[in-house]
Amino acid sequence: MQSLTNRSKVVGSTKMTLMESIYLPAILNGMMITIKHFFRKKATIQYPEVKREFAPVYRGMHVLKRDENGAERCTACGLCAVACPAEAITMTSAERKPGEEKLFREEKYASTYEINMLRCIFCGDCEDACPKESIFLTDRLVPSDSLRQRFVYGKDLLVEPMEENKRIDISKRQTKEVLEFKKNKELQHNKLIE
Amino acid sequence: MQTEIIYKSILALAVFGITLFIAMYSTYAERKIAAFLQDRLGPNRAGPFGILQPLADGVKMFMKEEMIPEVSNKFLFILGPSIAMLTCLMTGAVIPWGSSITIAGNEYSLQVADINIGILYLLGVTSVGVYGIMIGGWASNNKFSLLGAIRASSQMISYEIGMGLSIIALIMTTGTLSIGEIAAQQHGGHWNVFYQPLGFLIFIVCAFAETNRAPFDLPECESELVGGYHTEYSSMKLGFYLFAEYINMFISSAVIATLYFGGYNMPFIGRFIQDPNALAIIGSVFLFCKIFFFIFLFMWVRWTLPRFRYDQLMNLGWKGLLPLAILNIAITGIVMWFTGKIN
Numbered sequence: 001m002q003s004l005t006n007r008s009k010v011v012g013s014t015k016m017t018l019m020e021s022i023y024l025p026a027i028l029n030g031m032m033i034t035i036k037h038f039f040r041k042k043a044t045i046q047y048p049e050v051k052r053e054f055a056p057v058y059r060g061m062h063v064l065k066r067d068e069n070g071a072e073r074c075t076a077c078g079l080c081a082v083a084c085p086a087e088a089i090t091m092t093s094a095e096r097k098p099g100e101e102k103l104f105r106e107e108k109y110a111s112t113y114e115i116n117m118l119r120c121i122f123c124g125d126c127e128d129a130c131p132k133e134s135i136f137l138t139d140r141l142v143p144s145d146s147l148r149q150r151f152v153y154g155k156d157l158l159v160e161p162m163e164e165n166k167r168i169d170i171s172k173r174q175t176k177e178v179l180e181f182k183k184n185k186e187l188q189h190n191k192l193i194e
Numbered sequence: 195m196q197t198e199i200i201y202k203s204i205l206a207l208a209v210f211g212i213t214l215f216i217a218m219y220s221t222y223a224e225r226k227i228a229a230f231l232q233d234r235l236g237p238n239r240a241g242p243f244g245i246l247q248p249l250a251d252g253v254k255m256f257m258k259e260e261m262i263p264e265v266s267n268k269f270l271f272i273l274g275p276s277i278a279m280l281t282c283l284m285t286g287a288v289i290p291w292g293s294s295i296t297i298a299g300n301e302y303s304l305q306v307a308d309i310n311i312g313i314l315y316l317l318g319v320t321s322v323g324v325y326g327i328m329i330g331g332w333a334s335n336n337k338f339s340l341l342g343a344i345r346a347s348s349q350m351i352s353y354e355i356g357m358g359l360s361i362i363a364l365i366m367t368t369g370t371l372s373i374g375e376i377a378a379q380q381h382g383g384h385w386n387v388f389y390q391p392l393g394f395l396i397f398i399v400c401a402f403a404e405t406n407r408a409p410f411d412l413p414e415c416e417s418e419l420v421g422g423y424h425t426e427y428s429s430m431k432l433g434f435y436l437f438a439e440y441i442n443m444f445i446s447s448a449v450i451a452t453l454y455f456g457g458y459n460m461p462f463i464g465r466f467i468q469d470p471n472a473l474a475i476i477g478s479v480f481l482f483c484k485i486f487f488f489i490f491l492f493m494w495v496r497w498t499l500p501r502f503r504y505d506q507l508m509n510l511g512w513k514g515l516l517p518l519a520i521l522n523i524a525i526t527g528i529v530m531w532f533t534g535k536i537n
Contacts, residue, residue, distance in 0.1 A: 023510075027499060034494065
C-alpha cells in the first residue's frame with residue numbers, strides 16, 4: 001500500500017543497536033524537541049476575556065427577524081419545519097386581528113414557534129427554505145443548561161427585540177454565494193406591502 | 195556553645211522552611227513547565243501568573259475529606275506518609291548551603307551538620323525513605339497499593355546499588371566522605387563532573403529512579419495501578435506523599451549540584467568580589483541557581499520521556515548501570531594509579 005506521507009517508519013522487533021541501547025542520544029533528541037515547544041507561541045485562548053473568532057458563516061442559534069417597521073416576518077408557512085432534517089421545529093399559526101398590523105407583517109402569523117435546540121443540527125436548511133427571509137442562523141451560541149425542557153426555545157428567545165439598536169445582525173452570513181442562491185427564491189412575497 | 199546551639203537551630207529551621215517553600219513552588223513550577231512544554235499556559239488564575247496556586251492547592255489538600263479504609267492497619271497507614279516526609283526533610287541537614295559567614299569574629303558555617311560520614315548519612319536516610327512507601331502501600335490493604343509499593347521498593351533498592359557504586363568512585367577521587375569537604379575541594383572550577391563524567395551520569399539516572407520521577411515513575415503508574423502506593427490515601431496524607439516527592443527532588447538536585455557541580459563554588463567570582471561574607475552569600479545564590487537548573491531538568495525529562503516498562507527498568511538497573519558503575523570504579527582506580535595519586 002502506498003503511504004500517504006513519507007513520515008512512516010517500519011517498526012520491528014529487531015535488536016537495538018548500541019547507540020539505541022545507550023538511550024541517551026534519543027533522550028537528548030527528545031529533550032531538544034520539547035525545549036523548542038517551551039519557547040513556542042502558546043495555543044491557549046484566555047476564554048472569558050478573549051473569545052475565539054467565529055467563521056463569518058458560522059451557524060449558531062437561530063433568530064426570527066422582524067422587518068423594518070418591527071413587525072414579525074414569519075407567516076407560519078411551515079416550510080422550515082418541512083425542510084428540517086432533525087424535525088426540531090414546530091409552530092402553530094393564527095390569524096392577525098385588526099390593529100395588530102404593527103406586530104405581524106401578514107394576515108397569518110405564528111402564535112407559537114418552537115425550536116428544540118437539542119434536536120437541531122444547525123444545518124441551516126430552515127434558513128434556505130424560508131420564503132419570507134424570517135429565520136436566520138447567527139453567530140450566537142446556545143447556552144448550556146441543566147434541564148432538557150429549557151432547550152425548547154419559544155418565540156420569547158427566538159424573535160429579535162423590537163428596538164432598532166437591539167436587532168440581531170445577520171449580514172455576516174449573507175455572503176456573495178448566499179445572495180446568489182437566494183436570488184432564485186420568490187422574492188415578490190418578501191417585498192414590503194405598501 | 196550556647197550561641198552555637200541557637201545558631202544551628204535557626205539554620206535548621208531556615209533550611210526546613212526553605213525546603214518546604216521550594217517544594218511548594220516546585221508543584222507550581224511542574225505544572226507551569228509541563229504546560230509550556232505542551233504549548234499551553236498552565237495555571238494563571240490564582241494571583242498574577244497563578245503565583246498563589248500552591249496556596250490554593252494546599253488549602254484544598256487540608257480541606258478534603260479524610261478517608262482511612264476500614265480494613266487498613268490504621269497505625270501503619272498514618273506512619274507511612276509520616277516516614278516519607280520525615281526522611282526527606284532529614285536529608286537537608288548535611289548539605290552545605292554555602293561556605294561560612296563571619297560575624298563579629300565568629301565563623302558560622304552554612305551547613306547544619308558537617309558530619310564526617312555525610313554521604314553515608316545521605317544514603318542511609320534515603321533508603322529509610324523506602325519504608326514510607328512500603329508501609330503506606332502495605333497498610334492500605336489494597337492490591338494496587340501493594341503492587342505499587344513492591345514496585346517502588348524493588349526499584350529504589352535496585353537503583354541504590356548503582357548510586358552507591360557511582361559515589362564510591364567519587365569518594366576515591368575526593369578521599370573524603372564529608373559533603374562539606376567535597377564541596378570545598380571543588381573550589382576554582384575543579385568540579386567533580388569533569389573528573390567523574392560517567393559517575394555523574396549514573397548518579398543522575400539513579401537519582402531519577404530514587405525519587406520515582408519519570409521515566410521511572412512506575413510505582414504510581416496510573417494506567418496499571420490506579421495510583422500505586424497512594425491509591426487509598428486522601429487529604430493531607432496524600433499531600434505528604436506528593437510533597438515528599440518534590441522535597442526529594444529538591445534534595446537530589448542539591449546533592450547533584452554539591453557533589454558534581456561545585457556546590458556553592460563558582461569559578462572566577464573571587465576576582466570580582468573580595469569580601470568573604472558577600473562571597474558566601476553569592477555562593478549560596480549560585481548553589482540555588484544550580485539546584486533550580488536540576489529541578490528544571492527533572493521536570494524537562496519528565497515531560498519528554500514515556501515510562502519504562504518494568505523489565506526494561508530492571509534491565510537498565512542491574513545489567514546497565516551496575517556494571518557501568520563497577521567499570522567506572524575500575525577506570526578511576528587505574529587512572530589514579532597511573533597519575534600517582536595512589537601507590
